[in-house]
Amino acid sequence: MSAIDFKIEQRASTSGARAGSITTSHGVIRTPAFTPVGTKANVKGILPDQLKALGADAVLANTYHLYLQPGEDVVQKAGGLAKFMNWDGPTVTDSGGFQVFSLGAAFGKTISKFTKEDEMTRLNLVEKEGVPKPSIYDPEVASQHGQLAVIDDEGVTFTSHLDGSLHRFTPERSVEIQHALGADIFFAFDECTSPTEPYEYQREAMERTHRWAQRSLKAHRQNIDANKNQALFGIVQGGRHEDLRRESAREIASLGFDGIGIGGSFSKDDMRGALRAAVGELPEELPRHFLGIGEPGDILEGIANGMDMFDCVAPTRIGRHGSIYTPHGILHLRNGQYRDNFTQMWRLNLPHCEGGLTSTSDTASGFTMAYVSHLVRSGEMTGSIICSMHNVGFILDLVAGARQAILDGRFDEYRENFVCNYYGK
């Protein structure tokens, strides 16, 4: 008996796309769904009621950050994540697994969730030329390299990015914290690897993630009575290697999770292959979350391959930095050319209902580009807020539009049309 109820309402005939809903004790998530990221129990720049108005069904927060500040006990005392942040709806928490990566192998480097192919080549060359690559098991060597996270088989030791204090995460501890946070959906603690790691290491890390998945599940089940409304998702890893992805998906799917997350750090070229390899091994009936994705094209790619949920920091991050999504690509409002462009922001949105205004236009976009450009250029936080709302609204509209298109049996056309406009191809 799962804490959530996932129903598929419609499957596309020409792709893996599907539309449905996930019912949680805090409300329904219509899928495909985009859950804006509110790492510290806050989607940067956007208030919960505004988020609702933009069309969000759920928000995603982070275990590592909330554990450090204010502490999961505070969130628990508040009555759980949703109540704490005054969000009337479903919530999701990530396990801290991504921080294993961003504070570990990726720390201080040019690698990120996505790394460009030529940069990977460059990094690999650098590592081959230099001193033998340090084992990330060695805390001393790792700290010499400035990393804030050090992995061993049992778990991960973090140096807090806030105050330098030392902390320890294990799968059990992550589950415990996430129980306290009380999100409707939470993730098993995993190891997200750098795409520059060799095959042998990817396998090793994947197998560790599998062991951690079992331990997470066990820890959850031991306390299931007090947390029976929380669904636990396992995470598929395996890096860029399709055989590992298949193996990982089979293993994670066999363990009895309530849903599946697909994680990993990619180069642009191998995301699709890794995704397809994994999805091919997953049961139909479990909801699938594509962690940290993403850009409009990547979301549509995910939907076409049967993914149900997405989350990504990009809409708020690039918005905060003064860039906006439009049906024809990203615009940098900081650029001088927008100084006296009085086009209304809402005209830049994607009207997913023919001719209709979108939720975004009502909420955030009655402003001109010239005005928002001025705000952004002069460092006014309202500029960041407007762009963030615009972007979150844009992505939510994109996904809502995709959902409707699946229900109407015209997803391929919808996707093709968008991609053609957005990427100009």
Next chain:
RNA sequence: GCAUCGGUGGUAGAGUGGUCAAUUACAACAGGCUGUAAACCUGUCGGCUUCGGCCUACGAAGGUUCGAAUCCUUCCCGGUGCA
């Protein structure tokens, strides 16, 4: 009028004989950002360039010196003090 301090690239402001086309900040011009270490980071920022350099520049004009944004002289402009 006398005395004194000062005039540096879009702005502020370092530099006070060679390593100076000139530190730095801001502005400007671009780029990046995919489970948030990020209201952040990177690059360019006198002109030309076959990317090795070449030319023009630190108020103006002369001068000293192998070499001057830096020293000297005169002039112009500004601040301050005294008449």
